Amino acid sequence: MKQFRIHTNDLVEVLAGKDKGKKGTVKKILRKNDRVLVEGVNMVIRHTKPNPHLQQPGGRIEKEMPLDISNVGLCCPHCLKTVRVGYRYVEEKGKDGNTKVVKARFCKKCNEIIGQGGKKK
Numbered sequence: 001m002k003q004f005r006i007h008t009n010d011l012v013e014v015l016a017g018k019d020k021g022k023k024g025t026v027k028k029i030l031r032k033n034d035r036v037l038v039e040g041v042n043m044v045i046r047h048t049k050p051n052p053h054l055q056q057p058g059g060r061i062e063k064e065m066p067l068d069i070s071n072v073g074l075c076c077p078h079c080l081k082t083v084r085v086g087y088r089y090v091e092e093k094g095k096d097g098n099t100k101v102v103k104a105r106f107c108k109k110c111n112e113i114i115g116q117g118g119k120k121k
């Protein structure tokens with residue numbers, strides 16, 4: 001399985017495209033086509049026609065479109081900059097009290113460990 005540097009609930013910055021410079025939280029990772037859905041970024045307005053058949057009212061629907069994963073950069077929650085990420089093995093205490101070694105991402109700028117997205121400790 002491919003390992004992405006970006007995980008769900010990470011804060012990312014858009015590096016290319018019309019929303020360049022915008023920051024948002026990753027809502028979803030579309031592994032199949034290397035795309036990410038970022039909250040409030042790459043919004044498009046869909047004009048839909050009413051469809052009486054499906055009882056859908058027409059109108060404008062705003063929705064996020066996925067971005068290519070290479071067009072977003074991870075923001076470090078410690079130094080709040082878009083940074084390069086490295087991997088490091090750290091010791092982590094599990095629920096059972098045993099220490100185990102896990103692979104963790106770290107910020108190459110401030111050297112702090114970047115958490116695993118939405119997972120709370």
Ligand SMILES: [Zn+2]
Nearest residue numbers: 076079107110
């Ligand atoms: Zn940092």
